[in-house]
Amino acid sequence: MIPVYRGLKEVPADFGPCIAAIGNFDGVHRGHAQILGAVVGEARQRGMKSVAITFEPHPDEFLRPDCAPGLLTPMEDRVRLLAETGLDAVVILHFDQVLARLTARQFVEWVLGDALGIAGLHEGGNFRFGYKAEAGVRELAAFGHEFGFNVTVHNAFQVHGLEVSSSAIRSLVCAGDVRRARWMLGRPFSIRGTQKRDRGVGSRLLVPTVNLVPGAGLLAANGVYITRLHVAGRCFRAVTNVGNRPTFDGAGFSVESHILNFEPVEMDENTPIEIEFLKRLREEKRFDSTESLKAQIMNDVARAGRFFRLAR
Numbered sequence: 001m002i003p004v005y006r007g008l009k010e011v012p013a014d015f016g017p018c019i020a021a022i023g024n025f026d027g028v029h030r031g032h033a034q035i036l037g038a039v040v041g042e043a044r045q046r047g048m049k050s051v052a053i054t055f056e057p058h059p060d061e062f063l064r065p066d067c068a069p070g071l072l073t074p075m076e077d078r079v080r081l082l083a084e085t086g087l088d089a090v091v092i093l094h095f096d097q098v099l100a101r102l103t104a105r106q107f108v109e110w111v112l113g114d115a116l117g118i119a120g121l122h123e124g125g126n127f128r129f130g131y132k133a134e135a136g137v138r139e140l141a142a143f144g145h146e147f148g149f150n151v152t153v154h155n156a157f158q159v160h161g162l163e164v165s166s167s168a169i170r171s172l173v174c175a176g177d178v179r180r181a182r183w184m185l186g187r188p189f190s191i192r193g194t195q196k197r198d199r200g201v202g203s204r205l206l207v208p209t210v211n212l213v214p215g216a217g218l219l220a221a222n223g224v225y226i227t228r229l230h231v232a233g234r235c236f237r238a239v240t241n242v243g244n245r246p247t248f249d250g251a252g253f254s255v256e257s258h259i260l261n262f263e264p265v266e267m268d269e270n271t272p273i274e275i276e277f278l279k280r281l282r283e284e285k286r287f288d289s290t291e292s293l294k295a296q297i298m299n300d301v302a303r304a305g306r307f308f309r310l311a312r
Helices: 032-047 059-063 075-083 103-114 137-147 168-175 178-185 290-311
Strands: 004-006 018-022 049-056 089-094 119-124 150-154 189-195 209-214 222-232 236-244 256-257 273-282
Touching: 004 119, 018 236, 032 049, 032 119, 032 178, 049 075, 049 273, 075 089, 075 168, 103 119, 103 137, 119 137, 119 178, 137 150, 168 178, 178 189, 209 273, 222 256, 236 290, 273 290
Parallel strands: 004 089, 018 049, 018 119, 049 089, 119 150
Antiparallel strands: 189 209, 189 273, 209 256, 222 236, 222 273, 236 256
């Protein structure tokens, strides 16, 4: 794993010079990958470090907690995905009242200049920074001329005619459109968690059904999905229901996966589980009888089986 500096106090005094990109990088999607690839390329060409500068918590979580979006990737996953782009380091700035009140000039002079020794920056055209997002890429370029770093502005990345952004991906996931979300992410949307404790979890997974307690972050819209489930070093094909199981009164919300190629595996209630969402099959609905529900489940399983056969 590459070095991760949580705050400027952890950054070595001789850290710079470096080439960097600044952003939340939620999802580390294909647009982010394009910018970060350019950061790595310029850094290697100039013999410098390549760095991603990000924030925790997400600025919206601090500034507008009542309407902050659910995140696509928790920080642990974000750092792992950032490392996979070839970067040399990640700097995580704690977003608090002090950072929020820095003017654009103060941020450039104190953070980018004094602490990090920035020699080059790569940003998207909609990048904003400073107190109340007072400055954009035009002002950033002017600061770069003054403080001695170059600024490269990247056009928005598009896939299948769709402009890629974290907010667009969140909207797709919330609508259940995991196929288009996958186009933008460059990988399936996934969630992580552990097995629900009230389902008789022991030292082994002995039945082909997993009920997940998801961690913090965004969930796909209620419905039935074709998924892949990663647990205890194994990858299983599955059909996953996200929702309230309306056929059963009072059942409550669950993320329940039926494994298609089941084999018992060693695990306990703390074993991490990841579910990748590949395709939405249908909305969640109430059935008149358990027999009707079972018939629909068999149909869902058959469609999932065809999907995986074609995928091979």
